[in-house]
Amino acid sequence: MAAERIAAPDSTWLALPATLLIAAFVAVPCLGLLLLSLSTGFRPGDGWETLISGPMGLDHYRRLLGDGFVLGRLARTLAISAAVTAVTLAMGIPLALACWQTRGPIRNLLVYASVMPLLISVVVSAYGWSVLLGRKGLVNEGLAALGLISQPLKLMHSDLGIVIGLTHILLPFMVLSILASLERIPRALLEAASTLGANRWRTHLLITLPLARAGLRSGVLLVFTLAMCAFVTPAVLGGNGTPVFPMVIYEQFSASFQWAYGAALSIMLLVVMVLLVTVFMALSASRRPA
Amino acid sequence: MNARLTSARFSAARRRFASASAASATIAGFPAIVRAQTKTITTTAFGGIYEKHYRTHVIEPWEKRSGFKVNLITTGGADQWLTSAIVNKARPEIDLPFLSLPVTHTAIRTDGVFLDLDDKLIPNASQIDPLFFDYFDRKAIGFNYAPYGLFFRTDLIRNAPSSWSDLWRPEHAGKILLPDTTSGGAEETVVIAAGLNGGGVTNLDPGWAALRKLKPAVQRFFKNNNEPVPILQRGEAAIGAWYSARVFMLKDGGVPIEFVTPREGAPIGVLSFHVARNATQRDAVLDFVNFALSKTPQEGFGNAIEYGVCNREAVFTGRARERVTPHNQLMRIDWRKVDIAKISERFRREITS
């Protein structure tokens, strides 16, 4: 006798509250920002009625595309993000491999180490680095004590400081992405390789990493996009002025009182993010899934 | 604070999604009621030595005679305080923003945020020079002023500077400290540099060119008034531009440093009160401003910090008399002719980046 299939009640409505929350506090405000970026007569303090009834146009976007300073900052932010991605790859791959292959207390140490920067505040990390990298910080004092340098190195208040700080904060994303991929690789493959005589380096290079492609790709995407949008770390560890694009946006709202232009810059950052993700997805889809 | 969020939490548990207007009607109503009942006004001031004398000579006496408490915010900066004023104009967090250049001029050009002032609201305004009141279109009123001039370490610099152009001398390269836009003085530097090279406040291009040339010689553009202190104490920098009382504070602390009014003049920087139009305790705020501008607090503060004050009747004695330059002897820059915020922005982009 066939068992009756009792249909499950449709529970899609359960997603409604969450979706409405996102719609109300992410989608709608972003649309508001878009509207603001199109408003040419807006002055800080105006209400939404003034915004809607006021003059509209693409003036701010035209200005943006001709603003050498802003575009230069965008390029510099892309460069910094690329550097951060490269360093997190160099650090993240060994760390992920080690987490995957070790056991016991060493594994615990490595996993905690991988995750800690994710769980502490950006401020704690940036502050810690400022103490380490300052002119009278631990690194300079240590190097001087060892007799390796005679003048303190300028590690902070520079793009180098930003790269160091962002690498610290974003490393967990790289490690965890790669680790997720690694854990799907059957052990047997590694064993087979070593039986056939390959040493550890060859095994990892030729077998493990290609199989972890998906994790590597998502790690790269995550780190790059998060580095592009980072604000706090560059603010604390970066040099004078507004070294990265998010800080230029901040400046429009806090110091220049040009909110509409700031809104246009924000939309631009959003567009760049969407482009990065789209290009990335397209590149990944054209390959065989890992 | 606790009560507000706790009750909000329970309502979230009952209803999955609280509509913004309904929740805000209940929650948002709360702070205004709470604030009106407690006798407090919120204002801002600049930190360090400024805060110290401000409290002693202005805040504490007023608190005693009015029965109100003053909540003093010293974190952030003038631009953040103005942003807060604009964002919260319907229900201000800061009843009395106390601002500095260049934010002052942006503030007086913003509509609907600040109260227009007059002699009826602030009787003591009659004792204030028009430079500090009418110049602001009566949308703000000055409290004190400060000269922006040169300083130098007497033991490290052989020839004492006497002109702004001395900053460009090659022997000072690498030892110069200048303020960034957040610290006060940057915009004046541009105008001065323009004046030295044939321009002026309406023709700043020569100034920008001169500053671009000076940029590699500057050790640091400091962002707040605390940064230069250890640098100058250690002698890592030896010459630069700053406000007089800050330099005198170092000198009195034992650092061999001097403040110089250059022969072209020292620009005047003014600190001003702006009254939030919708401040809940408006009468108390106006009373505070009136008190702060009256003779005794002005004299007390001015003599303590050794800055000029805006009340004409204030008398300076002793060392303060030597150190305070009357405002009619300081360089006046007509900021109304330019969009000073644009100068700040260009300074950040071209000079300090």
Next chain:
Amino acid sequence: MKRLATLTGVVWLSAVVGFVLSPLLIALVVAFSDSELIGFPISSYSIRWFAAAWHKEIFWRSALNSLWLALAAVAVAGPLGLAAALAIRRAPVRIAQPIETILMLPLLVPAIVLSLSLLVASVLTGVTDAPLRLWAAHSVVVLPYVVRTCLASLGGMPRQVEEAARTLGADSWRVFRYITLPLIRPGLFAGCAFAFILSFDNVSVSMFLVNQKTPTLPLAIMNYVEYNFDPGVAAVSATMVILSLAVAWLIERWVGIRKVLG
């Protein structure tokens, strides 16, 4: 050759672990120093900075603010995230996929854009109550993480189990209470713990939305460092590090930290 390769690997790995832990350790070390300024080498140690820092009203107040805010954000993100995860798991793929994408939206939008858009919306509509807009912002920021961990927990549960229970006569509520909930609980707890710490630590979204008078703890730290050079900040940072360690341990116990990132 093999040994050299292994040695290089170990050295590099130790360097990486050192890199990751050093700012945290330095906060702990400096917090215990006895001097008035932060400088090296540290000659004497004491716990006075812990006492001093936590005596400061601003740190106490902002820590409480951060605590309430984080709890409020979890109170929203928890139930909503759980419900959404259930819906996604049970719905056909063509509906589940778009819903999941929408719910991950806060991860795509840069934090600064999220924060500024809410600030602008707040100003334009005149609803400028700081706690309210902070609460909204934090709720949406942490929601995707709760959804993810719940999905990860649910992923291991075959649909047939729920169906079997229903066939045996259980109604929806009982199915949820006795079958689904115990299975999803670790994921829910881990997601909520992570949401809590993410909200507590958050700076970039909170920055533009806070009340001048009552910042959150990370913002109070940021303000403090601008004007003060003493180890008081290190003491507060060190406390936050210890808190994070505790949360990390909890998450690892419940679901494994990996699942949080999907």
